[in-house]
Amino acid sequence: MAKLNHVFVCQDCGTSHSKWSGRCDECGSWNRLVEETVRAKSVGKKLQADTFFSQLSTIDETLSRQQTRLVSGIDEFDRVCGGGLVPGSVILVGGDPGIGKSTLLLQLVAALSATANCAYVSGEEALSQLRLRADRLQVNKAAVHMAASTHVGEIINALEQLPNLALIIVDSIQTMAVESLESAAGTVSQVRASAQEFITSAKKRGHVVILVGHVTKEGVLAGPRVLEHMVDTVLYFEGERNYDYRILRSIKNRFGATDEIGVFSMENQGLTEVKNPSALFLANHHQDVSGTAIFAGVEGTRPLLLEIQALVAPSYLASPRRTAVGWDNNRLAMILAVLESRCGISSANRDIYLNVAGGLKINEPAADLAVAAALISALKNRPVPTGSVYFGEIGLAGEVRSVNHTEIRLKEAAKLGFSNAYFAVPRTSKKTNQTFMEDSAIQVNPLRYILEMV
Ligand SMILES: Nc1ncnc2c1ncn2[C@@H]1O[C@H](COP(=O)(O)OP(=O)(O)OP(=O)(O)O)[C@@H](O)[C@H]1O
Ligand SMILES: [Mg+2]
Ligand SMILES: [Zn+2]
Known part of the structure; x- marks a missing residue:
C-alpha cells in the first residue's frame, strides 16, 4: 500500500x-x-533478464508498424512535427492566452478525423462553447469525439473504450487532475501526474496525445520545466497582438528537426496556412528608401526573407539611444562598434533605432550583414542597391563569416525576384562563386570583409 x-x-x-x-x-x-x-513510490519487482529485455530484431516489427505518421494535410503543421504525427508520441503545445491554440487543434482534429479516430477533451470550455467554435470554423460535421472533463482517470477509462483511437487532444493540461492527489489542478504535482497518465496511455496504446500548456507572464510554460522533458515534442504557438499571423515553432522534437516554423494567419473562419511567408513579410517593403535591407533568413529548413529597418536621428542625449525591436540590443551595439572601428563609419551623437518589419524576432547571427547594410544605408542616407539581399555573420575583426543553408537562401531570394545577393562564400563549399551564380539565377557578390560592402 x-x-x-x-x-x-x-x-x-x-x-x-x-x-x-x-x-x-x-x-x-x-x-x-x-x-x-x-x-510514496512502491519498490520495483525483481524481474528475470529475459522478461525484461527484448531482442532488437523483434522490436523492429512493432516499430515499423508504428512509424507510419499521421498526416493531417495541414502542411504548416505537419512540417513542424517533422512530417506528421508519430503514433505513440506526446506533444506539448504552449502559447499565450487567446493566441489560438484551441482553434489550431480543433482544426487539426477535424482534418484528421476524415481518416483517423480522434478525440478532443476540454477542461476549459463547455461542450456548447466547443460547438460554437466548431460552427465558426466550419468543422461542425467532422466525426470527432468531444468531451468536457477534468478528471484524468475518467478520461483515460473512456478512451480505452474507443477502438483504434489515433489522436487525443487535452485542452489544457493545467486544468486536469488525478484523483489520487489532493492538490488543486494546475499545481506542479497535478500537472506532472496528469501528464504522466496521458503519456503512459499513449506509449501503451500507440495513440498520439497533444497536450495544451499555458504560458506564464515570463513566456515559459506554466508548471515546471519537467513537463518539457517528459514529452517527445514541444511546440510554441506565438504571434503579436497587432498582427494576424501566427507562428508555430518547434522547440524540441524527438522525431524531427527543431527550429522549424509553420506560419498561419488568423481569420474569422479560423487559421489559414501561409504558404509563402516571405511575400507576406515583404508586402510593404519600399526599395528606394534609405535604411532598409532585406535579410535572407532560414527558420529550421525553410527560407524566410525579412526586412530590416534602421533609422538614425540626431541625439540630444549624453549617451545616445540604441533601440532594437526584434533583434538583440547587444548585437546591435557590437555591429555599430565594428562599423566605427573597422570601416570608419561613426554613429556618435546619433540615436539609432532598428526594427524587424512585421513584428518578428530574429535569433540568427546571419542577420548581422543585413543589419549592417541597413545601418550603413541609414547613416549615409542612401538606399541599398535595388533588389539586394544580405546574409552573413560579422566578426569583431570586421570579417564576414559564412553561414549555413546558403543555397536555400539564394533560391528563395531568386524566387521572390531579387537580383543581387551579398554574403560570404563558405570556405568548405566545393562550389565556386561562378557555380553559385549559375545555379541560383542571381547576381552573387561574395564578401570577405564588411569594408568591401561600404
Ligand atoms: N467570433 C470570432 N471571430 C473571429 N475571430 C475570433 C472569434 N472568436 C475568437 N476569435 C479569435 O480566436 C482567438 C482565440 O482563439 P483560441 O480560443 O483558440 O485561443 P486559445 O489559445 O485556445 O486561448 P486560451 O488560452 O484562452 O484557451 C481570439 O484571440 C480571436 O483572435
Ligand atoms: Mg483554448
Ligand atoms: Zn523553485
Missing part, C-alpha cells in the same frame, strides 16, 4: 521541500511553495 506524504512543492521549478519556507532554496523564487500530497 502506497504511503501518503506531505511535501511543499515549488510551483516554479518543481523542487520538493520537506517544510514550508518563504523562498525556494533551489530557484530562489518567493512565495511559490504549495503544500501537496504525494504517494
